[in-house]
Amino acid sequence: MNVALLGYGVVGKGVANLIEKHPEYGVHLTRILVHRKEQAVSVNMTDDINEILNDSSIEAVMECIGGDEPAHTYCLNAIQKGKHVITANKKMLSVHYDELARCAYENHVSLRFSASCGGGIPWIRNLEEIAKKETIYSVEGIMNGTSNYILDKIFRKGRTFEEALREAQELGYAEKDPSDDIDGIDTRAKTVLSANIAFQKAFDPNDVLALGIRYFSNEEYKYCINNRRVCVLKGIIQNHGEKVSLAVLPFFEEMHSLFASVHENYNCFLLNSETRKQLAFIGEGAGRYPTASNMIDDLLSLLRNEEFRYLPSGKGSNAEEALSYRFYIRSKDNKAFESLIEKEVGEDTYITRAASLKKLREALERNNDKEIFIAGISHD
Ligand code: HSE
Numbered sequence: 490m491n492v493a494l495l496g497y498g499v500v501g502k503g504v505a506n507l508i509e510k511h512p513e514y515g516v517h518l519t520r521i522l523v524h525r526k527e528q529a530v531s532v533n534m535t536d537d538i539n540e541i542l543n544d545s546s547i548e549a550v551m552e553c554i555g556g557d558e559p560a561h562t563y564c565l566n567a568i569q570k571g572k573h574v575i576t577a578n579k580k581m582l583s584v585h586y587d588e589l590a591r592c593a594y595e596n597h598v599s600l601r602f603s604a605s606c607g608g609g610i611p612w613i614r615n616l617e618e619i620a621k622k623e624t625i626y627s628v629e630g631i632m633n634g635t636s637n638y639i640l641d642k643i644f645r646k647g648r649t650f651e652e653a654l655r656e657a658q659e660l661g662y663a664e665k666d667p668s669d670d671i672d673g674i675d676t677r678a679k680t681v682l683s684a685n686i687a688f689q690k691a692f693d694p695n696d697v698l699a700l701g702i703r704y705f706s707n708e709e710y711k712y713c714i715n716n717r718r719v720c721v722l723k724g725i726i727q728n729h730g731e732k733v734s735l736a737v738l739p740f741f742e743e744m745h746s747l748f749a750s751v752h753e754n755y756n757c758f759l760l761n762s763e764t765r766k767q768l769a770f771i772g773e774g775a776g777r778y779p780t781a782s783n784m785i786d787d788l789l790s791l792l793r794n795e796e797f798r799y800l801p802s803g804k805g806s807n808a809e810e811a812l813s814y815r816f817y818i819r820s821k822d823n824k825a826f827e828s829l830i831e832k833e834v835g836e837d838t839y840i841t842r843a844a845s846l847k848k849l850r851e852a853l854e855r856n857n858d859k860e861i862f863i864a865g866i867s868h869d
Pocket of ligand 1: 605607608633636670
């Protein structure tokens with residue numbers, strides 16, 4: 490099979506290396522799209538997408554550009570030209586899922602995105618298989634390697650937030666702009682894509698509350714240590730029958746819990762479904778070769794003629810009123826939360842009664858503190 494690679498960064502280079510190292514795959518990397526002309530240092534490289542789109546011998550494109558545009562348009566055009574698309578681009582795909590999945594369905598090609606969630610973990614593939622046969626009750630997961638790396642280094646190695654973030658960037662885990670990692674935006678995209686596969690819908694990332702770890706401070710660290718907990722950033726999906734709830738926020742987990750044992754850049758997806766009860770998928774959630782391997786798995790599944798074409802049955806709606814937790818809130822502007830507060834646990838720091846995400850969002854809209862930190866308290 491002739492394939493083209495779009496993007497030659499951390500993941501793109503990993504994909505190219507794996508294809509070169511494994512001629513037995515039967516894959517020919519005929520074109521590589523680079524960003525600028527001067528980066529086209531070998532004969533199969535080009536900075537002109539049309540050379541790839543108009544080459545009918547290319548059956549699949551592997552998109553590793555990242556970001557929204559031009560990745561979205563390139564994927565759409567490739568599908569319209571009858572090419573399969575494999576992408577690791579959760580940011581783009583979570584926004585354009587409905588359009589791209591429909592287009593792929595109509596054009597009889599596969600749109601595969603295993604590498605978009607969980608780096609090297611075969612999560613999307615397994616979720617898809619399970620969701621075909623049984624009801625998914627819930628998914629909760631550490632879905633961002635960078636945030637997990639930072640929090641793990643703070644809790645286990647005493648690093649500062651800035652030191653740990655720098656290391657995550659050097660190791661190639663973080664996004665170009667690490668705001669998406671630490672503000673929960675990357676986790677939100679992965680939560681939405683997982684829910685799309687679990688329920689055959691197209692959820693809108695803008696409907697999902699995303700709270701991150703940017704303002705995690707020594708106050709939170711002390712609270713966690715005193716209460717034998719650690720902080721992790723999680724995406725949550727809960728199926729309530731008629732309704733589904735999605736959210737992204739930091740959680741304070743008990744020290745002996747599964748999520749507290751997920752270290753470094755690892756991710757962990759915990760699935761609850763009708764017959765399997767609980768299944769956990771754990772592995773490296775970010776980095777060149779784990780992510781590239783998931784893209785290669787998608788490619789090999791094309792060679793086996795396995796289809797991955799889904800027509801979303803409609804837009805998903807997020808029932809924030811159906812999901813509730815007790816929250817830890819640190820804010821200089823606590824008025825907005827007054828009706829939710831149960832007790833004060835430190836300076837400007839409070840624990841709420843159990844409250845729905847809807848109530849939390851309403852209170853957040855009235856709050857003016859840009860550096861507010863909120864976490865859910867697990868199993869409380
Ligand atoms: N920046 C992402 C992460 C890369 O840290 O998880 C993998 O999706």
